[in-house]
Structures are given as structure tokens and as C-alpha cells.
Amino acid sequence: MVLTCLGYMKVLVAEKCGFCHGVRNAISVAEKVLAAENDVYSLGPIIHNRDVVERLAKSGLKTVSEVEAIRSGTVLIRSHGAAPKQIARLEEKGLNIVDATCILVKRVQHIAGELEAQGYKVVIIGEENHPEVQAVVGCAKDVIVIADESDLHRLPQNAKLGVVCQTTQNPEHFGRMLGAMGRGSFSEMKVINTLCKEAIKRQESAVRLCEQVDVMFVLGGLESANTRRLAELCAKVNKHTFHLQNWNELDTNVLHGKRTAGVTAGASTPDWIIGEFVKNLEVFDSSG
């Protein structure tokens, strides 16, 4: 934990926060391709951070939501991956494909396919509309998505379930869902722990920090699953928790009367966003 106690506000930054390996790799891949080529697309935002995506757009990266929007050039597969069908369509179009999928996400996709081949009914615990989950859903014929208890009715009776988890979920939720599934009528359940250990460390570090501060800021994209998870966990411990994309989004009224602030950031939040936020916070007069 970095202790910075200058100016009016004591600001504590979570020991583990900001870019993870997968995000760092995706940006590095994008930058290399953009330096070498002109016609570069990303199928969906390369990472879930608007500021980073805008910066890469200035370097020429065109973010599209559909395969059909790309006619020529190079396509980056974003950190959250893409379904095999989408990749096949890109190949059919003769496009140059550069894969920037996080290796842990790639592993979930691979495991989903393997579990199905082994005769398991594939189940992923995660958010149905998140691109990582959508890509995994595309890796097996019939995948059941369980976001929470309200989805348990989707599980077949007496089945052999092959279970994976969206990488950015938290262990508590993963365990709760496995417990709920375990109370049901399954015959067998093969669970592969596909949680990202880095994400878990960030969650633990964020929760520890937010217990000690008057106000907690979680910086990162509003679409970013891992950032939202951090914000959810912190909000359970510290009700003065705010999920923001950057300093500009802060309503400084929330700082009034606060003496200590905690800052953490999702895996797709660049250091300069965190640095700028901390710097502004340290010199903010919260007493007035």
C-alpha cells in the first residue's frame, strides 16, 4: 500500500490495482499493429476503458461491433475474446486476424469445449451479456449461463454439469453458486476454477483498503466486469464507495468532511488515470 499524505486529504492507494497482464498485453499488441499497419479494427472495445480506447482510436484503431462492418485490413480480437463462429467469419472474409485475447479467457474457452467433448453440460457462472461470457458460450454447442440464484432453473435435472466461471467473478459468489447447484439434483459436477488470481488479489486488496477509509473510489470503465466487481465488494464494506471512470466524473461534494480516501482501479484502468486522480485528490481541500 502506498501512503501519500500531502495537502488536505490522506489518500491510500490499493496495493494491487490497475493494469493486469492480459490488458497490458492487449494494448501492447494493439500499439504494435497500429505502428505497422493502416487499416486496423477491433471487434468490440479492445479493453473496457473508454480513455484507453479513445487514445488508441487517435492512433487509428477503429472499434466496430459487428464482423460485417469490416471489409479489409487487420482485426484485433479483444482481451475478452471472440466466439469461434465470429473468428471463422473473419477468416472467410480473408482478414488478417491478430489475437489479443487474455490467456486466462482463452483457457476458459478451451475448457468449455473440452468439458462438452467429455459429455458434460457446460455451465458458466457469470454475466450473460459480458463479451467474455458470450465468447465462451460460443465455444460449446449449448452453454448455460448462471448469473445468480434466479438462473438456477435453467439447469437440467440429474445432469453431468461441467462448470467454469467468468474470470473476473469473485470467489464468494463462485462458491455461493456452486453451493446452490450442489443442493440440486445433479449426478456429477466437474468444476474447473477459472477465476483470475490477479483479480482476486485486487478484490482482497480493495476490500482491506476500503475498511480503513472515509470514502472509497473505484476507477475504471462502467462496462468493466472486474471494476464493477471491485465496486460491489467495496460498497458492501464502505457505503461511501464510488465507481468512476476518471477525475472529471467526480462530484467533489462527496469529499466534504472526509479525511481519508482510498483509491483502487480495475484491471483495464491505466496508471495515468489513477495518478491524475490521486494527485487531484491529495490537493483537494475537503474541509470547506
Next chain:
Amino acid sequence: MVLTCLGYMKVLVAEKCGFCHGVRNAISVAEKVLAAENDVYSLGPIIHNRDVVERLAKSGLKTVSEVEAIRSGTVLIRSHGAAPKQIARLEEKGLNIVDATCILVKRVQHIAGELEAQGYKVVIIGEENHPEVQAVVGCAKDVIVIADESDLHRLPQNAKLGVVCQTTQNPEHFGRMLGAMGRGSFSEMKVINTLCKEAIKRQESAVRLCEQVDVMFVLGGLESANTRRLAELCAKVNKHTFHLQNWNELDTNVLHGKRTAGVTAGASTPDWIIGEFVKNLEVFDSSG
């Protein structure tokens, strides 16, 4: 549900209760062997019911707790099974072995061995000192027994866990333990549902019944795991729940002022114990 409303007390008997297939088979095997042979032993009580064991003892069945206590003749392997090492020692002694192990218990033993052969660390959710669990523990080199949350520290970190369950546990507890294990640091968890479906039906039927009555009686051996489970579940719903072995154990003071009584019985409780109890209850004057 059988409604018997004669005399003073309305007595309701659980729809599913009494002998299960495994117990019926073990008794039938014992009776056949006793009819044909003179020197017949059971390694531990053949089922967990004192009245039945006493009746079989009158027919000549000698119950011993150690292999060493048997010198010659025929040995019955009880419904809860025996560990392979024990059976090997019986074989070494040249004894005639007759296996009366419940087929569902046999399945758990087989699965434990298979999971270990597949490279899983075998875990059984159940009562450490119960003979069924002890026999399963003997079927793999290193089995971890998890009775409840206090045993979770026994699990290794980041391991491939192969999980089975004592057949007479209840799904709620099984699920709770799987949830707790799922919150941990496992890498993989292969869970085979080894719960006895008959036991589950008896549990559901007992819980439904005890919601409707003033006093609930659970009949069966005090050592009987499935009977104890019934009593535990009923006690959560109806605080006037009593686990008794037979009518003689009843303190009739507990009947005073009660109008309706529920009766259920474990899988090792014979019909005549249930019948005698119900008959006596129906003619008992609980108003005085």
C-alpha cells in the same frame, strides 16, 4: 401419508419411512446365511438397529467389532461395508465372506478409488467415525473427511479435489459444504453425487409431516446416520421432535396436551417397531 385417527391422538405416519432396499437386502442375506450355517459373524452391527440385531443374534448371528475376533465360519459384511484391508484380512484367514453392503455404499467406495486413480485428492463429506465413511476412507490411499466447516482446513491449497458424500447426508448440507469448498483455492473439483435418493425422499417426507403435527417422533437406532439426519431436520422445523429407538423409550409426559403426532422412522427401523409405536400412540390418552 397414512392417516390414522382412532382413540385420543391423531397419528400421522410419514409417507416414506422404514426399511430401505439396502437394509432389507442385508437382513435377508443374514437370514439366509443363518438358516444354512452355524458359525456366522457380522463385522460390526449388520444394520444400525438394536432390536433387529438382537433378533438376529437369537438366530445365531455373532456381532464382533474386530477381524481378530473371528476364527472360522462365515462373515457377513454389513450394509455400511468394510474397507478393502479388512476384507483382505478376512480372506487371509480363509473365512467365508458374504457381502451385504448396500449397493449405493459400494458405489461410493468404487468412485473413491476411481477418483484417486484419476489423480484427484479424494474428499468425502460425512461423519468421520461412521462405518460407511470409514470403509470409504479405506478405499483410497489418502481420503479427507469433511463433516462441517470446521474441517475445511484439512483441504490442500490449489488441489484437484474428487468429492463424494456419505449416502445418508442431506442435499442442503452437501450443497453448503460444496459452496464452502468452492470459495477456497481449489484448481478443480469433480463431485459425484452419491446421496441416496431414498434417504432424500424420507427426509422431505419427514419435514413435510413434522410441519403439521404437535409432536414428532423419529424412530431408529441412535447410531443410525440416516435416522439422526431425519431427527436433525425435523428438530429444525418442530422443536417437539424426539429420536427414540422404540415405544419403551418414550417418556409419555411429552404427549400431554398434544393432539396430533407425527411418526417417521429411519431406513433401518423395522415395520413392527413403527407399527407398535403407532398403535400405542393411538390409544394413549394425552388429555390427562
